[in-house]
Amino acid sequence: MKVLITGGAGYIGSVITEELLNAGHDAIVFDSLYKGHRAAVDARAKFVEGDLMNVALLTNTLRENEIEAVIHMGADSLVGESVEHPAKYYQNNVVNGLKLLDAMRVSGVSKLVFSSTAAIYGEPERQPIEEDDPAKPTNPYGETKLAFEHVLRWYEDAYGLRYASLRYFNAAGASEQFGEWHDPETHLIPLVLQAANGTRGEVQIFGDDYPTSDGSCVRDYIHVIDLSRAHVLALGILDERSAIYNLGCGGDGYSVKQVIATAHEVTGREIPTRIGPRRAGDQAVLIASSEKIKHELGWQPELQDLRLIVKSAWDWLQKHPRGYRA
Numbered sequence: 001m002k003v004l005i006t007g008g009a010g011y012i013g014s015v016i017t018e019e020l021l022n023a024g025h026d027a028i029v030f031d032s033l034y035k036g037h038r039a040a041v042d043a044r045a046k047f048v049e050g051d052l053m054n055v056a057l058l059t060n061t062l063r064e065n066e067i068e069a070v071i072h073m074g075a076d077s078l079v080g081e082s083v084e085h086p087a088k089y090y091q092n093n094v095v096n097g098l099k100l101l102d103a104m105r106v107s108g109v110s111k112l113v114f115s116s117t118a119a120i121y122g123e124p125e126r127q128p129i130e131e132d133d134p135a136k137p138t139n140p141y142g143e144t145k146l147a148f149e150h151v152l153r154w155y156e157d158a159y160g161l162r163y164a165s166l167r168y169f170n171a172a173g174a175s176e177q178f179g180e181w182h183d184p185e186t187h188l189i190p191l192v193l194q195a196a197n198g199t200r201g202e203v204q205i206f207g208d209d210y211p212t213s214d215g216s217c218v219r220d221y222i223h224v225i226d227l228s229r230a231h232v233l234a235l236g237i238l239d240e241r242s243a244i245y246n247l248g249c250g251g252d253g254y255s256v257k258q259v260i261a262t263a264h265e266v267t268g269r270e271i272p273t274r275i276g277p278r279r280a281g282d283q284a285v286l287i288a289s290s291e292k293i294k295h296e297l298g299w300q301p302e303l304q305d306l307r308l309i310v311k312s313a314w315d316w317l318q319k320h321p322r323g324y325r326a
């Protein structure tokens with residue numbers, strides 16, 4: 001297939017592009033580079049620099065490249081920022097998403113894989129979270145992703161759009177070529193590894209009195225390669241139907257202290273930590289169930305091991321201590 005990846009110069013999009021190409025598809029990356037990196041675009045992919053709000057450029061790109069499906073990764077995704085600047089999140093995650101759908105409609109492209117988030121579940125009543133559990137986001141980030149999912153549903157009914165919406169928590173790890181490099185960085189594994197290589201100070205653990213085995217919060221981490229393969233796999237259902245799938249680690253998750261201990265083992269370095277107060281709104285445990293996608297699409301994570309995840313991220317950081325900075 002000829003696939004357009006919005007946000008393909010970002011962390012997850014870069015690995016999806018790589019996996020698409022490895023699977024024999026053509027990949028065209030569309031990214032404004034406002035957060036992504038040109039060096040994160042696979043050399044085998046075509047690259048178009050542009051913003052999702054530019055419907056004319058999007059439409060031309062879809063037509064000229066005879067695009068058959070879109071994987072939509074381009075979005076803003078910082079929870080705290082979304083609370084301070086909801087307008088930015090509604091603009092980029094909803095309004096600009098609508099621009100993409102407009103361009104797809106006029107170009108006759110009717111297949112979309114959407115990178116949603118497990119943040120749409122808010123404060124779930126049970127773990128692991130299943131797709132039918134109530135969606136009650138507690139911040140504008142989750143709210144805007146859920147709003148876009150609702151758009152997809154109505155566009156399917158009215159315009160025949162086919163979509164797969166994938167909801168997950170924390171992408172983690174790296175491929176041989178591409179890794180995680182955000183500014184600001186808010187994700188635990190890169191923060192811990194940057195502390196290990198001395199480019200960052202101590203890591204703060206937000207609360208160690210949660211009702212978990214070691215008192216720190218438990219979260220769900222999926223290897224970015226497994227996650228990317230799920231996006232590629234989801235393309236395969238769009239001839240027939242739309243679907244919503246969770247993607248989770250499939251086990252009991254990993255605590256913050258466990259991540260730090262694993263990083264210490266993998267790197268052989270000391271990781272300075274400090275116990276701080278709980279953060280408002282943090283849940284003790286957040287894990288998504290992947291049973292539905294396993295059952296329906298046969299998705300099987302092959303790299304679902306915290307040590308493997310942390311090691312791949314560390315190997316990448318060792319090769320790129322300044323990330324994608326020149």
Ligand SMILES: NC(=O)c1ccc[n+]([C@@H]2O[C@H](COP(=O)([O-])OP(=O)(O)OC[C@H]3O[C@@H](n4cnc5c(N)ncnc54)[C@H](O)[C@@H]3O)[C@@H](O)[C@H]2O)c1
Nearest residue numbers: 007009010011012032034035036051052074075077170171
């Ligand atoms: N990282 C995670 O753990 C995680 C978890 C759940 C869902 N997600 C979702 O996955 C997607 C990718 O996340 P990521 O961590 O790779 O983020 P990222 O910031 O690394 O990548 C996003 C990319 O989108 C591009 N982009 C953003 N707005 C754009 C616009 N208007 N026009 C063109 N390009 C634009 C950015 O330049 C960037 O390259 C996001 O939609 C995010 O909500 C991420």
